[in-house]
Amino acid sequence: MTRRLLVIGHDYLETAGSIEGRFAERGYAIESVRVVPADRIDDPGVDFDFPDPREYDAVLVLGARWSSYSDTVASWVKPETELLRSADEAGVPVFGICFGGQMLAQAHGGSVAASPVPEIGPSVVAGVPAVAGVWTQWHSDRFTPPHDATVVGANGAAPQAFVLRRNLAVQFHPEVDADNVQGWLDDGGVEDARSRGFDPDVVIEHVRSLDADIPARAAALVDYFLDEVATS
Template sequence: MRALLIKHDHLTFAGPVGERLTELGWDLDERLVVSAEDHHAPGVQFDFPDPLDYGLIVPMGSPWSVNDPGVASWVTPELAMLGKAHAAGVPVLGVCFGGQALAAALGGAVERAPRPELGWVDVETDDPSLVAPGPWFQFHYDRWRLPPGAVEIARTAVGSQAFVIGRSMGLQFHPEITPFELECWLGHGGDAHMRAAGVDPDAVLEEVRRTEADSARRTRALVDAFLTRVAAGDR
């Protein structure tokens, strides 16, 4: 079983999402879209592989917006790739930017949220056995509008947090978060973003460290439920 894991930048890691997939026998093919050298000029050309060569597609987060014209050179083909995967019945698990990209690829849209969500947030869930109430880690400024036919699973006051459509699922939060990943984000502008929003990045990082085991446990359960109930077409 092969899974395509799309890392849009060098500061994103598969974390416990990738660990759980590997434990379950998935062979992860990780592709990096924007290298560290191109981080400040991310309008690169990138050739996405054929999604039909995989049993699962996992587009991860990104510091850029789906709507950012500066990254349209690779966002546009990525949306086409996700649409092709979904149409062929290849499951997609979209994480944050990846969830927004999935929504946009299937006829929804991405827009600026009324305020950012930064740090740990509980969600209102209609199906806690699929998407638990959390808390889940958030770091986003945009939100999606659901594509036609999607079923919303979870939400906050800011926006939709999870949806299912066919064999695919979009998540607004970051189940893959680890202390190392957050340290990378904070060291590359995230610290300033949090402080500007009135959030203490040091306190958030300490909480991520303190709750790492619990967070990984929730993520493993989420991955398992996605694979058995959504990707398998049994929901």
């Protein structure tokens, strides 16, 4: 039987890119939901009925432009937190990216807070082979992993990846390429980057230099999740 992957997106600019592509190559049928529609970006406190994670073989949780602890998104962060806990209790593997990784931390006893060192653009991560290397980042929050998690990636700015049972959380964006980041820049990211001391022109050119390697590196990360984390 075909395995099913639930992809949870939070706003219209988030895409699963090469990560989703590798799941498809590994035999997963992709089913996607989007929490906040484009016309509610400025008022994201929507009510959303999440699917039952127990009906899927894995869950992929993508990034978002909001903080997981913000009251403006509490209406759907709370039920999404319950989804993550239900998946964990049922042994359904969950892969969380950036906001998704922060949600995993928050759901399982860790925490999320504003980072004193925001990361925008590529940065180096040390860790297990599938995690180590240069990854594109865009976050001003960071997670503190749950006490019983194993940190498998980090740098000087923040913990970058952890494993907890069948959950993998990463702080970086393995799924995006330069076109995705350009979309972020065009949607207010230029001002955000500059306000945090980053040159958007330098950021996009640095990201573009990584594009050729993204599919292979994303595939290796998905393989690590499926072959090592999801089977633990």
